[in-house]
Amino acid sequence: MSVISCIATEHNLWLVLLAALICVSGGWVTFGLFRRAGERQGLQKSGWIFLTAVAAGSSVWCTHFIAMLAYQAEAPVTFDPMLTMASLLIAIAGCAYGFTIALIRTQRFAPELGGGAVGLAVSAMHYTGMMAYRVDGIVEWNADYVVASIAIASVLSALAIGQAVRRSFRISAHLSLGLFVLAVVGLHFTGMTAVSVTPMLTGAAGTDPDVLEAMAIAVAGVGFIIAGTGIASYLIDARSSLETFQRLQHLAHNDSLTGLPNRVSFGSYLENELERAQEDSVKVAVLGIDLDRFKEINDLRGHSAGDQALKTIARRLSRLLKDGEFIARVGGDEFAAVKRFSEQNDLLDFVSRLESTLFRPIRIDDFETSTGASIGVAIYPEDGDNQGRLISNADLAMYRAKADVTRAVCFYESKMDEASRARRSLAQDLRRAIELDQLEPYYQVQTSVLTGDIRGYEVLLRWNHPELGSVPPSEFIPIAEENGLILAIGEWVLRTACQQAVSWHTPYKIAVNLSPVQFAHADLSKLVHEILLETGLSPNRLELEITESTIIADKTRTLHILRQIRALGVTIALDDFGTGYSSLDTLRSFPFDKIKLDRSFMSEVEQSPQAKAIVRAVLTLGKSLDIPVLAEGVETDDQLSILRIEQCDEAQGFFLGRPKPLNQIFRQGPAIANDVAEPSSGRLPPARIGRRLSA
Known part of the structure; x- marks a missing residue:
């Protein structure tokens, strides 16, 4: 309130407004020149800092001088010319020093330190100017207001300059200007509040107010001229046109976040290097680089932390480059490098430097992490004679490195990486397999061992690829699980099998395999219920x-889903029994409706007493738990005879029937099975049971 009272009652308000106008316009010019200084290097930077200091120091000095003239001391006033000029020089020199410190990029708090120095320089200018202020009277000072004024100038200037350098807000330019104006105005009027003048009757004539106003206007004119000079310097920069062109060119060829060359620059550079390699008979290595744990930074600390990490990595990669080496950012957390070399050791040295740099810890505020990376290397001309092939092979090697936890760097190996290429191509084709009607359910009969009655059919999926022909499930099912395609494929198989089975005259049961992925990523019980309602198939x-591995992955969740499905009236079978890690515990955890003995035991049951003993033990276990057992992989009459002697419930295998499409199973519509079931008995023909697998 004392400060406000001082302004309102002891100052010429229109001169105060004039001082404020000078302060705002001078500050605006100052920060425009300061931004230009931050964009320059070397002598140009020093020149722009000088212009910034002149604009800042002179505008602050003019503000101070006009505001002093606005002060109504009620006594004759004069100014010491030497001290008055000294105050101007102090302002300019101090601002130059502060702005220089603020633009030091290697120090974290340099902008705030530089801003504080500017605030101290302005304070020194103010009180030097007050020493030049001579008045016929007794001048007294309040030390508390003096300290407060210096603190205001220093703190607000530090915040203003810090905001101008960091630009952490969209309104940073306006915020910086506002803080700087508050620093200057707060300093002056708080400092003036600290002054009290008691006039003395010396007989001297008082200062003419008109003269003071004229002086103020003259000083304001000089201030505006200096500000205009700064604007003119900014506008007529001789290199502005060239710099604008360079900036646009830089944006077109460099990554906006990290400053590294982008994908366009990488392609152009690699093309030139390959042409040079052909002429000079040297080799060129293309390296694909993918950060391993970058997603964790984004998830844990946000995208701003991820951006900081990328900037840090980019700076480090730029510093390690030598002649014939090039690095670009080609994607989110993906980089690519080119190395021209003649000796293998030169390439290994480059790879070693890359690996060392990428695994160094990164400090982000109070958080320290290490992204690590997977690096794939392809070499011209051995691994490809053109740009596209080299990049593709480097990516394949990089994916192999990512899959191998023991290695961070992999060189392209045609045998291994071509298999990976084929696998990726197959995955792409599989994405459209349903849409293009390339998938087809096959049915394999399941029969009673003792009577030969058909108990049902297991639904097996087949993929008829237009170029590769029939792709076995053992090849495409793992790919579908890895890429999440198994969710759509599994739903299609279940719906299609139910739609086909509901039209059969004889109500045979159908058995459909479920993938562990379906339990982890889908509301399976709801899906089964909806398909049963949609198709009308009896549960x-x-x-x-x-399989047992499905339960082991997440036992609690899986068993809960199984109970929900079983409540619908659907039966649950434990497939591939005997090959898991906890078969007995699995049986104890859930009341399965059927156990399917893995085919590996049947393949050895005729020659191996151990395999035969295991089959007998499983069958005995099933009878003890009152769970039917179905033996898979029955391929001979002897195997079937053993199962009959051991009183196995059901069997399936090539001996009893190969998997077939629906149109080969039913020859006269859905009521009659072609050489599988008679319409009246629903049994396998006697001749079929007795013959060996000869077809």
Whole structure:
């Protein structure tokens, strides 16, 4: 309130407004020149800092001088010319020093330190100017207001300059200007509040107010001229046109976040290097680089932390480059490098430097992490004679490095990486397999061992690839699980099998395999219920098969889903029994409706007493738990005879029937099975049971 009272009652308000106008316009010019100084290097930077200091120091000095003239001391006033000029020089020199410190990029708090120095320089200018202020009277000072004024100038200037350098807000330019104006105005009027003048009757004539106003206007004119000079310097920069062109060119060829060359620059550079390699008979290595744990930074600390990490990595990569080496950012967390070399050791040295740099810890505020990276290397001309092939092969090697936890760097190997290329190509084709009607359900009969009655059919998926022909499930099912395609494929198989089975005259049961991925990523029980309602298939005709590995992955969740499905009336079978890690515990955890004995035991049951003993033990276990057992992989009459002697419940295998499409199973529509079931008995023909697998 004392400060406000001082302004309102002891100052000429229109001169105060004039001082404020000088301060705002001078500050605006100052920060425009300061930004230009931050964009320059070397002598140009020093020149722009000088212009910034002149604009800042002179505008602050003019503000101070006009505001002093606005002060109504009620006594004759004069000014010491030497001290008055000294105050101007102090302002300019101090601002130059502060702005220089603020633009030091290697110090974290340099902008705030530089801003504080500017605030101290302005304070020194103010009180030097007050020493030049001579008045016929007794001048007294309040030390508290003096300290407060210096503190205001220093703190607000530090915030203003810090905001101008960091630009952490969209309104940073306006915020910086506002803080700087508050620093200057707060300093002056708080400092003036600290002064009290008691006039003395010396007989001297008082200062003419008109003269003071004229002086103020003259000083304001000089201030505006200096500000105009700064604007003119900014506008007529001789290199502005060239710099604008260079900036646009830089944006077109460099990554906006990290400043590294982008994908366009990488392609152009690699093309030139390959042409040079052909002429000079040297080799060129293309390196694909993918950060391993970058996503964790974004997830844990946000994208701003991720951006900081990328900037840090980019700076480090730029510093390690030598002649014949090039690095670009080609994607989110992906980089690519080119190395021209003649000796293998030169390439290994470059790879070693890359690996060392990429695994160095990164400090982001109070958080320290290490991204690590996977690096793939392809070499011209051995691994490709053109740009596209080299980049593709480097990527394949990089993916192999990412999959191998023991290695961060992999060189292209045609045998291994071509298999990976084929696998990726197959994955792309599989994405459109349903849309293009390339998938087809096959059915393999399941029969009673003792009577030969057909108990049902297991649904097996086949993929008829237009170029590769029939792709075995053992090849494409793992790919579907890795890429999440198994969710759509599994739903299609379940719906299609139910739609086909509901039209059969004889209500055979169908068994459909479920992938562990379906349990982890889908509301499976709801999906099964919806498909049963949609197709009209009776729930007791549907049997879902799962493996022990499905339960082990997430036992609590899986068993909960199984109980929900079983509540619908659908039966659950435990597939591939005997090959898991906790078979007995699995049986204890859930009341399965059927156990399917893995085919590996049947393949050895005729020659191996151990395999035969295991089959007998499983069958005994099933009878003890009152769970039917189905033996898979029956391929001979002897195997079937052993199962009959051991009183196995059901069997399936090539001996009993190969998997076939629906149109080969039913020859006269859905009511009659072609050489599988007679319409009246629903049994396998006697001759079929007795013959060996000869077809």
